[in-house]
Amino acid sequence: MQQGSMSFIFLLVLLCQCGVKAVILTTCEGDTAQLSCDFTSHVIACESDTARLQCDQGRIQVLSANYGRRNSATCSSGKPANQISNVQCNQGSSLSVLANRCDGRKYCSISASNIIFGDPCVGTYKYLDVSYICIPSGAVLYKRTSCEGGTFRINCNKRFIKVLSANYGRTNRATCSTGKPANQISNVQCTQNSSLSVLAAQCDGKQACSISTSNTVFGNPCVGTYKYLNAFYICYPNNHFIKVSAANYGRTNHATCSSGRPAGQISNVQCSQNSSLSVLATQCNGKQVCSIPATNTVFGDPCVGTYKYLNVSYTCGPNPVSLA
Known part of the structure; x- marks a missing residue:
């Protein structure tokens, strides 16, 4: 895999919006394109x-x-x-x-x-x-805590969940401490790095979710410490989904994904694969996150002997299909 081969060009720098988020993504041949709609x-x-x-x-x-x-x-x-x-x-x-x-x-x-x-x-x-x-306009930020042994619940009614941060562990002595001996609440450097990914996988994009606040689900980052799950999340009115607007697997310039490549592999700049958009749209449209390899196996080879790249333009916006 080529070092630093994936470059992200954000048309609207650090753009956060409740409507459309436009992104251009370029991925070198052999790497994997990662499309994501996030806040x-x-x-x-x-x-x-x-x-x-x-x-x-x-x-x-x-x-x-x-x-x-x-x-x-x-x-x-x-x-x-x-x-x-x-x-x-x-x-x-x-x-x-x-x-x-x-x-x-x-x-x-x-x-x-x-x-x-x-x-x-x-x-x-x-x-x-x-x-x-x-x-975004209309979104509401929440903080919720659930003690170990309980159930962490989110209900956004007809809005959608996005988990922003989470930790299963202990970072202070006060939270979830009632009736607990000192030795179970003294460790306040207890963090579980996977907490966000676990909670997001369970809840993101849903209108409601529940998850057990337990070592079984999150693992045990500090044995003997009584822990809690602490999380920030938003409820937002429109779910955000990928819509691919343009794509090409090929080569249209000499510079992109050219590092270390011989001249013969980057000289053809009229290389286009007409089916690129339909392949991307089929794979990614309507999803919040999408991964697709930039390879001949997926797209076919529009120019044998040329080192190619996948160039994609996509937006993040409300799902055209009602989720109500």
């Missing part, structure tokens, strides 16, 4: 740069933020080892600072600097890592 956005700004959050339609709601450093790779170019070695650098107030500045706005910009956030680790070159959602 969430992720921004990273290196220290001294500016983070920009934008919702062309809808309003910003910051989900998580950290000014510090959690890995040695991000914002590391040209930095000496001693400035990127501390990967336990967290600024606890990051979320509240971002929320106060940005929540409820369409556009927000904030400097990733010690002046704004304070310096949680002197001598470390930091970055601001932010996840946020653009809440």
